[in-house]
Amino acid sequence: MKRLGCIILLIGLAVAAFVAFRFVHGWTETGPATRETTIVVPEGATLSAAAVLLKQAGAVRSADAFLTRAKVFGGSMSIKAGEFVIPKGASNSEILSILQGGKVLTRLITIPEGMPSILVHERLMANDQLTGDIPVPEEGSILPDSYAFERGESRTRVVQRMQAAMTKVLADLWAKRSPTAVVKTPREAIILASIVEKETAVAAERPTVAGVYGNRLRTNMMLQADPTIIYPITKGKPLGRRIRKSEIAAVNDYNTYAMTGLPKGPIANPGRLSILAVTQPAQTKALYFVADGTGGHIFADTYQQHNENVRKWFEIRRQRGEL
Incomplete structure (x- = not known):
């Protein structure tokens, strides 16, 4: 009987050791996830709720076992809270560590240079990973750039970051x-800057375009920028x-073909380079510019030179079959 008792005790200890080993090993062993996956932990969610989400996503074998081990270790x-990436085979x-570290998955939304606020609004509203409604931002208040956001973040907060970035860049x-x-x-x-932005997509030209408009403003000439005609319409x-x-010929607060000086407000959201161009314009005597057929422009100091450049541009367009 004594010998039997010893055998039973040894078996019990072996079973306990095995269970203990499995419990500890289960904390660090390769997990069941066969591919990278994401889970979204809602604000205020408990560890128990997160364990259920992990089980549903196939990231852990047992919600209860994960929860018990997490409490111990x-x-x-x-x-x-947030959206987290769980790597393939991640251990408990x-x-x-991922959930506690708060390294949430970030996503990007890009606002191109020269995008008007009405299209910024449409882009933000079309992103179904953002929440909440927003009005159309004030024109010229958004800095074109790529902005990181988290799933479920409010559109208001994203706009605030975009506007804070513009405020800082403009001030600098x-x-x-x-x-x-x-x-x-x-x-x-x-x-x-918004006019310069819409007039040329060639970064190297922007200081010269700004210089031309500066010369026109100083001499009380009309800016005659086509984008200012379009803005009140669309x-x-x-x-x-x-x-x-x-x-x-329409007379309004934007059409620079029917008024001298600047329009009453921006016609788009200009980027850094266009703001830099108008705050540090090129020194030029040019008063005119027209497309050169290669995506850029050719500049002229006199109206006679400009007319010749316009003639060349119309000839290019005729050769292309545009006229």
């Missing part, structure tokens, strides 16, 4: 402006057709 640090230990560039800059206030800089969206003569 995981310490007192709480888990974070690695998963808890305004502080370094050239004495030759024609703009007198940061708002004027944004207005003129709020910055593409017109989709040629500008009509009646629209060129």
